[in-house]
Amino acid sequence: MFTTNAQIHQFGGILHKLSHDSTSTNTKMDVNVFVPPSSPAKSIPVLVYLSGLTCTPNNATEKSFLQYFASKYGFAVVFPDTSPRGAGIAGEDDSWDFGTGAGFYVDATQEPWSTHYNMYSYVHKELPAALAQHFGQLDFATVSITGHSMGGYGALTGFLRNPGVYRSVSAFAPISNPLNCAWGEKAFGNYLGADKNTWYNYDPTHLIKSYTHANQPDILIQQGSLDSFYAKDHQLQPENFAAAAKDAGYAGKIDLHIVEGYDHSYFFISSFVEEHAKHHAKHLGLIQ
Numbered sequence: 001m002f003t004t005n006a007q008i009h010q011f012g013g014i015l016h017k018l019s020h021d022s023t024s025t026n027t028k029m030d031v032n033v034f035v036p037p038s039s040p041a042k043s044i045p046v047l048v049y050l051s052g053l054t055c056t057p058n059n060a061t062e063k064s065f066l067q068y069f070a071s072k073y074g075f076a077v078v079f080p081d082t083s084p085r086g087a088g089i090a091g092e093d094d095s096w097d098f099g100t101g102a103g104f105y106v107d108a109t110q111e112p113w114s115t116h117y118n119m120y121s122y123v124h125k126e127l128p129a130a131l132a133q134h135f136g137q138l139d140f141a142t143v144s145i146t147g148h149s150m151g152g153y154g155a156l157t158g159f160l161r162n163p164g165v166y167r168s169v170s171a172f173a174p175i176s177n178p179l180n181c182a183w184g185e186k187a188f189g190n191y192l193g194a195d196k197n198t199w200y201n202y203d204p205t206h207l208i209k210s211y212t213h214a215n216q217p218d219i220l221i222q223q224g225s226l227d228s229f230y231a232k233d234h235q236l237q238p239e240n241f242a243a244a245a246k247d248a249g250y251a252g253k254i255d256l257h258i259v260e261g262y263d264h265s266y267f268f269i270s271s272f273v274e275e276h277a278k279h280h281a282k283h284l285g286l287i288q
């Protein structure tokens, strides 16, 4: 059961700011949903946008410009939160890259995180089922997924672990090989524990090696060359994902664009959001 906190008219559609009690996280969760203009009898395909570290559903809603293209092509957009909030766990607010705002789209197995930090089940199971009930017009059987940074990793992971569920996937500056970077080691070590065998289930670079489903669409990835998380800190490593896909014989093209001069911010995301919207509109059957 959702509570509507705001309904904002935008680009001919409506942005719904909602909250609900989640059984995956055992907390109240906020979610934004943009519904494009449409005739009442028509079902509307859906794009899920997963945000990065520190974000609420509002960052992308306010800064990506994605709703303009969702309205143009006729798909809805779901903007989930990035973690439970106010779970009351000691240490959850101590750092910006772990805990609140940094749920890493995993189902935690380790105490004290496992009661609340179950963002994988929340995003891929509970939330779509609940929203399908709330918005009868949204067609969650025709759904694609995208995201930024931690959310780009969440999108790639969700696509690869749920063969046939998402028609297409794309990512902006995704954390592509979390087993191999400081953000991933911190998050997985705490949420999943010391046994690295369990970490592989959440690493796109490893998951693509065993992805066998017939649905192998092109995967669009943009990465700014001056993004310090990419160039300096090596947190992102999209080349590792592209190389693994090639070695695995993934049939679609890994369309990795290193875009000169761009950083990690929403200035970068909004510059390429049209390309991503078009990519998904094609796979959702809205354009040729």
Ligand SMILES: N[C@@H](CCC(=O)N[C@@H](CSC=O)C(=O)NCC(=O)O)C(=O)O
Residues within 6 Å of the ligand: 051, 052, 053, 054, 055, 059, 063, 096, 148, 149, 150, 151, 264, 265, 266
């Ligand atoms: N100084 C930033 C650091 C965090 C940051 O850059 N977060 C990115 C995602 S990073 C990987 O997941 C982000 O999307 N920030 C929100 C924004 O609106 O730009 C900070 O504290 O935000």
